[in-house]
Amino acid sequence: xxxxxxxxxxxxxxxxxxxxxxxxxxxxxxxxxxxxxxxxxxxxxxxxxxxxxxxxxxxxxxxxxxxxxxxxxxxxxxxxxxxxxxxxxxxxxxxxxxxxxxxxxxxxxxxxxxxxxxxxxxxxxxxxxxxxxxxxxxxxxxxxxxxxxxxxxxxxxxxxxxxxxxxxxxxxxxxxxxxxxxxxxxxxxxxxxxxxxxxxxxxxxxxxxxxxxxxxxxxxxxxxxxxxxxxxxxxxxxxxxxxxxxxxxxxxxxxxxxxxxxxxxxxxxxxxxxxxxxxxxxxxxxxxxxxxxxxxxxxxxxxxxxxxxxxxxxxxxxxxxxxxxxxxxxxxxxxxxxxxxxxxxxxxxxxxxxxxxxxxxxxxxxxxxxxxxxxxxxxxxxxxxxxxxxxxxxxxxxxxxxxxxxxxxxxxxxxxxxxxxxxxxxxxx
Amino acid sequence: xxxxxxxxxxxxxxxxxxxxxxxxxxxxxxxxxxxxxxxxxxxxxxxxxxxxxxxxxxxxxxxxxxxxxxxxxxxxxxxxxxxxxxxxxxxxxxxxxxxxxxxxxxxxxxxxxxxxxxxxxxxxxxxxxxxxxxxxxxxxxxxxxxxxxxxxxxxxxxxxxxxxxxxxxxxxxxxxxxxxxxxxxxxxxxxxxxxxxxxxxxxxxxxxxxxxxxxxxxxxxxxxxxxxxxxxxxxxxxxxxxxxxxxxxxxxxxxxxxxxxxxxxxxxxxxxxxxxxxxxxxxxxxxxxxxxxxxxxxxxxxxxxxxxxxxxxxxxxxxxxxxxxxxxxxxxxxxxxxxxxxxxxxxxxxxxxxxxxxxxxxxxxxxxxxxxxxxxxxxxxxxxxxxxxxxxxxxxxxxxxxxxxxxxxxxxxxxxxxxxxxxxxxxxx
Numbered sequence: 035x036x037x038x039x040x041x042x043x044x045x046x047x048x049x050x051x052x053x054x055x056x057x058x059x060x061x062x063x064x065x066x067x068x069x070x071x072x073x074x075x076x077x078x079x080x081x082x083x084x085x086x087x088x089x090x091x092x093x094x095x096x097x098x099x100x101x102x103x104x105x106x107x108x109x110x111x112x113x114x115x116x117x118x119x120x121x122x123x124x125x126x127x128x129x130x131x132x133x134x135x136x137x138x139x140x141x142x143x144x145x146x147x148x149x150x151x152x153x154x155x156x157x158x159x160x161x162x163x164x165x166x167x168x169x170x171x172x173x174x175x176x177x178x179x180x181x182x183x184x185x186x187x188x189x190x191x192x193x194x195x196x197x198x199x200x201x202x203x204x205x206x207x208x209x210x211x212x213x214x215x216x217x218x219x220x221x222x223x224x225x226x227x228x229x230x231x232x233x234x235x236x237x238x239x240x241x242x243x244x245x246x247x248x249x250x251x252x253x254x255x256x257x258x259x260x261x262x263x264x265x266x267x268x269x270x271x272x273x274x275x276x277x278x279x280x281x282x283x284x285x286x287x288x289x290x291x292x293x294x295x296x297x298x299x300x301x302x303x304x305x306x307x308x309x310x311x312x313x314x315x316x317x318x319x320x321x322x323x324x325x326x327x328x329x330x331x332x333x334x335x336x337x338x339x340x341x342x343x344x345x346x347x348x349x350x351x352x353x354x355x356x357x358x359x360x361x362x363x364x365x366x367x368x369x370x371x372x373x374x375x376x377x378x379x380x381x382x383x384x385x386x387x388x389x390x391x392x393x394x395x396x397x398x399x400x401x402x403x404x405x406x407x408x409x410x411x412x413x414x415x416x417x418x419x420x421x422x423x424x425x426x427x428x429x430x431x432x433x434x435x436x437x438x439x440x441x442x443x444x445x446x447x448x449x450x451x452x453x454x455x456x457x458x459x460x461x462x463x
Numbered sequence: 464x465x466x467x468x469x470x471x472x473x474x475x476x477x478x479x480x481x482x483x484x485x486x487x488x489x490x491x492x493x494x495x496x497x498x499x500x501x502x503x504x505x506x507x508x509x510x511x512x513x514x515x516x517x518x519x520x521x522x523x524x525x526x527x528x529x530x531x532x533x534x535x536x537x538x539x540x541x542x543x544x545x546x547x548x549x550x551x552x553x554x555x556x557x558x559x560x561x562x563x564x565x566x567x568x569x570x571x572x573x574x575x576x577x578x579x580x581x582x583x584x585x586x587x588x589x590x591x592x593x594x595x596x597x598x599x600x601x602x603x604x605x606x607x608x609x610x611x612x613x614x615x616x617x618x619x620x621x622x623x624x625x626x627x628x629x630x631x632x633x634x635x636x637x638x639x640x641x642x643x644x645x646x647x648x649x650x651x652x653x654x655x656x657x658x659x660x661x662x663x664x665x666x667x668x669x670x671x672x673x674x675x676x677x678x679x680x681x682x683x684x685x686x687x688x689x690x691x692x693x694x695x696x697x698x699x700x701x702x703x704x705x706x707x708x709x710x711x712x713x714x715x716x717x718x719x720x721x722x723x724x725x726x727x728x729x730x731x732x733x734x735x736x737x738x739x740x741x742x743x744x745x746x747x748x749x750x751x752x753x754x755x756x757x758x759x760x761x762x763x764x765x766x767x768x769x770x771x772x773x774x775x776x777x778x779x780x781x782x783x784x785x786x787x788x789x790x791x792x793x794x795x796x797x798x799x800x801x802x803x804x805x806x807x808x809x810x811x812x813x814x815x816x817x818x819x820x821x822x823x824x825x826x827x828x829x830x831x832x833x834x835x836x837x838x839x840x841x842x843x844x845x846x847x848x849x850x851x852x853x854x855x856x857x858x859x860x861x862x863x864x865x866x867x868x869x870x871x872x873x874x875x876x877x878x879x880x881x882x883x884x885x886x887x888x889x890x891x892x
Contacts, residue, residue: 088589094680095581096709098557100541102572105713107587108706112529128527137616137653139568139704143531152524158536160517184788184833187566187819224566224829251523274703275568277537280525284534358611390616392821400653404613 049385051378051412053360054404056388113144114213124152125252127194129216132344136361138189138390138398140219142279148194148217149281150316151252154301158285161249163269167306170236177285180271183226188268188291190396191365193218193337195294195321195442201429202444206460211347214460215448218365220398221282223289225270228263232307241307245314246288249303256297257311258290262335266291269302292367292396293335294442296321326437336367338445339426341374341401341418352456355409360387363398366420370394373419374401380413380449380463381428387416395421412452413461429462478814480807480841482789483833485817542573543642553581554681556623558645561773565790567618567819567827569648571708577623577646578710579745580681583730587714590678592698596735599665606714609700612655617697617720619825620794622647622766624723624750624871630858631873635889640776643889644877647794649827650711652718654699657692661736670736674743675717678732685726686740687719691764695720698731721796721825722764723871725750755866765796767874768855770803770830770847781885784838789816792827795849799823802848803830809842809878809892810857816845824850841881842890858891 046054104111113128128147130140158177166172197217200207207214237260244263248254258267270278270289278284283300290298296316311317311333323331341364346352360378364371370393375384387401401416418426427435429446451461475483533540542557557576559569587606595601626646629636636643666689673692677683687696699718700707707713712729719727725745740746740762752760770793775781789807793800799822804813816830830845847855856864858875880890 088585088678090583090585091678091680091682094551094553095578095583097547097553097581098542098544098555098576098578099710100544100557102542102574102576102708102710104571105587105706105709106584107713111705113527113531115527115529118526122523124523124526126527128529135704136614136701137651137704139651141571141703141705142533144705145531147527147531149524149527152526154519154524155535156517156519158534178782182782182785182787184831185565185790186831187829189821222566222568249517249520251520253520272565274570275564275566276540276570276573277534279531280534281528281531284536353607353611356611359613361614392618392823394821400616402613402615 049377049379050383052406052408053376053378053385054406056386056403111144113146114216122151124149127217129212130219131210131212132216132342132363133211133347133350135344136400138220138363138400139274140221142221142274142276142282145219145221145279145282146194146217147281148295149250150254151250153280154250155280156249156285156301161285161303163286163302164304165231165235166304167244167308168238168241169307170238173231173235175231180226180269180286183230185224185226185271186268187222187224189220189222189392189394190291191218191220191398192295192298193365195296195337198444199441201446201448202441206462208348209460210349211342211344214348215342217295218363218398221273222275223268223270224272225268225286225289228267228269228288231269232263237307240309243308243311245304245306245308245312246299246302247304248299249301254296254299254316255312255314256299256317257308257314258288258297260307262290262293290335292337294321294337297335321442323436323442324439326439334443337365338443339366339368339418339420339424340364340445341416341426342448343376343414343416343450346414346452346458347450348458348460350458352407352452352458354456355407358405358407360403360405360414362401362416364401364416364418365396365398366418366424367396368424369396369421371399371418372421374399375417375419376401376403377415378405378412381415384417407452409454411454414450414452415447417447478806478808479812481835481837482805482807482814483835485815485832540573542575543645551580553578556646558641559648560639560641561645561771561792562640562776562779564773565829567649567792567829568703569650571650571703571705571711574648574650574708574711575623575646576710577724578679579683580679582709583679584709585678585714585730590714590732592715592731593733594660594664595733596673596737597667597670598736599667602660602664604660609655609698609715612659614653614655614700615697616651616653618649618651618821618823619718619720620647620649620827621724621727622794624725624766627873628870630875630877631870635891637777638889639778640771640773643777644771646724647827650702651704652697652699653701654697654715654718657696657698657717660698661692666736669738672737672740674733674735674737674741675728675731676733677728678730683725683728683745684741684743685728685746686737686743687717687726689736691719691722719764721766723750723766726764750871752865752871753868755868763872766794767872768795768797768847768849768853769793769874770845770855771877772805772843772845772879775843775881775887776879777887777889779887781836781881781887783885784836787834787836789832789834789843791830791845793830793845793847794825794827795847795853796825797853798825798850800828800847801850803828804846804848805830805832806844807834807841810844813846836881838883840883843879843881844876846876
């Protein structure tokens with residue numbers, strides 16, 4: 035069936051090149067489209083008898099266990115581990131394989147990593163947190179003491195400020211969705227509102243910032259405005275229901291919702307209240323962007339409104355023409371995602387995607403769209419709009435605004451090209 | 464300080480025996496209580512210098528990895544594995560250690576298990592799903608085909624119909640919260656609305672039920688009303704972002720939100736549409752309750768409104784008088800939790816707990832309350848009310864209604880006794 039025939043024949047098409055109305059994702063599904071609208075999708079007719087009895091039904095299976103593992107058939111689902119950075123073992127990053135996941139929760143075992151000198155092996159019985167500096171009462175907390183404090187839980191994303199940097203290259207790099215964009219993950223974080231601990235220490239009137247220091251070998255340090263600390267900052271103790279993983283700061287980390295990841299200091303050992311930013315090594319040698327004017331952007335904390343289609347995406351192979359689910363994630367450091375639009379014709383026409391519940395502030399939001407691929411060339415794009423009305427920019431617009439020297443906070447629209455040979459790849463145009 | 468003094472002195476107390484207003488959990492925390500209201504909680508004064516440099520800061524830590532693990536200091540957090548049931552290995556249950564978790568997501572490695580003949584080791588490249596019976600077109604689906612269908616994601620609980628059964632004993636059993644109540648867990652489930660697949664097969668007019676069959680060695684089977692299948696049933700492929708775990712039905716399971724766990728048939732291989740229930744072995748020999756009248760309750764699908772305090776709870780040890788967080792989970796098979804009330808004086812007075820966002824339909828909801836324990840005897844209780852107005856019953860009321868022969872759907876209020884010797888234990892009165 036030629037592309038134009040398909041476009042004209044299908045009353046459910048809502049944008050060019052085969053995008054179908056999102057009502058298929060609402061309520062009971064196909065019934066709302068009418069029985070014939072989706073037609074036979076990918077199933078094949080069967081004889082009316084059960085499938086053969088497989089070997090795994092012929093003997094009792096594996097027993098119960100104290101701590102479960104995933105299937106051996108999923109062993110290939112791994113983080114992408116980058117080369118060591120900065121000359122020391124344990125410095126560098128790994129990325130979440132976004133194209134192999136669905137939903138909004140990232141399994142903790144696959145959460146992206148960014149370490150400055152490896153993962154410390156901290157004994158929670160010995161670890162302490164100090165709050166000092168411009169306070170009325172310097173305080174020190176054991177982990178046992180912290181576990182008695184009032185806590186809150188929130189599902190929120192964490193994104194490295196350097197995420198998606200490969201797309202700053204002059205030529206579109208080959209790579210999977212996770213290789214290019216996998217330094218974003220989302221978890222349920224549980225911890226103590228930092229404001230509770232600061233009030234207990236007594237914030238001195240001249241205090242405006244704080245210094246947060248990690249207990250890794252790099253003693254990673256960042257400066258945090260006091261307003262953020264008193265707003266929604268957490269001292270996080272749990273991730274996805276269980277104790278933090280060592281890679282995420284065990285036994286406790288700072289968590290600053292919506293802000294660039296490195297400032298949510300892991301393995302937190304010290305908070306010092308100050309009158310201004312401390313201008314630490316980690317915030318002057320890194321995490322600044324040189325502008326065309328010669329000035330540098332510094333303390334660019336919130337992550338911009340962003341989305342990416344995780345499937346189909348770079349390196350995946352289509353199974354020929356027919357119906358597919360287009361699925362992806364959207365997020366914004368400014369709050370919740372209001373809308374995601376998808377294009378299958380390189381941006382000439384757009385249609386609104388279905389958002390899976392829950393849609394939460396500063397969390398990943400899963401969007402989905404049904405797509406009937408006619409087998410011809412297509413360019414898939416997604417564009418997020420957040421609750422403030424901010425719209426995810428194109429790559430050209432982002433570079434025109436920020437220049438070619440930027441290295442952080444890349445949040446432009448991603449284009450995936452679907453070719454007639456079933457291959458999907460990263461393209462800029 | 465005597466109990467009565469505490470009651471009278473504290474303007475934040477909202478119910479007897481030290482329960483404090485939930486506003487401490489809202490917004491920035493202690494600031495809203497006024498700086499002095501919580502007072503010094505559990506921290507100790509510190510000299511204004513950083514803690515000693517620990518060994519783990521003196522050398523680079525562990526490197527990046529493809530698939531992460533938890534801390535070795537958390538190895539003791541394990542499911543409670545019950546004895547084999549029914550004479551075969553792999554039949555029985557394990558329970559989530561609720562008292563060691565927080566938030567609403569259960570880590571997949573700690574999700575409770577209930578198997579009827581162990582965990583099959585299924586190759587997704589060979590596994591197929593058949594839909595047949597009273598349909599227009601019998602269909603068979605490969606896993607590759609299913610992955611192209613429209614999906615939805617939802618955070619929802621799963622509870623075994625036999626959960627909390629230890630509390631049916633005449634004497635209150637010793638045990639932890641997880642040992643008694645740990646056959647409930649909560650995940651983000653992603654899958655295809657079952658209605659989409661049934662519409663594709665074409666539901667015959669006389670079809671009212673379906674039979675769901677698993678590919679384990681027990682070929683576990685249950686009958687499901689068609690209305691539920693067309694409402695919110697999923698063919699689940701992902702759990703907490705990644706492919707289902709084998710213990711939860713890899714590569715696919717039926718998921719029926721809010722209903723007793725065993726009917727969400729794991730390792731799903733076959734759905735047969737029928738005009739009535741099939742009355743299978745698994746739904747006649749089990750999962751029915753004998754009433755005082757001599758009749759049996761059958762097909763009691765939705766789980767009742769329920770809550771339990773996870774901390775402090777049975778087997779945990781208090782650290783002496785002072786401020787604590789009371790934390791727990793609430794849920795209902797009928798929808799979302801509207802309110803949770805907590806008592807610290809054995810039910811004489813109650814106060815409303817704070818609910819952590821998100822509060823979702825048929826999901827666990829985390830509730831919390833601040834409590835200043837005076838060191839005297841206390842009995843902690845929680846009582847959930849759901850969106851339909853249903854109120855969690857006392858044990859006495861539940862047994863008066865259902866009699867002493869019931870074995871399933873126990874959802875009564877749990878009482879934890881806090882003794883002056885710092886021990887916490889299960890009591891009925």
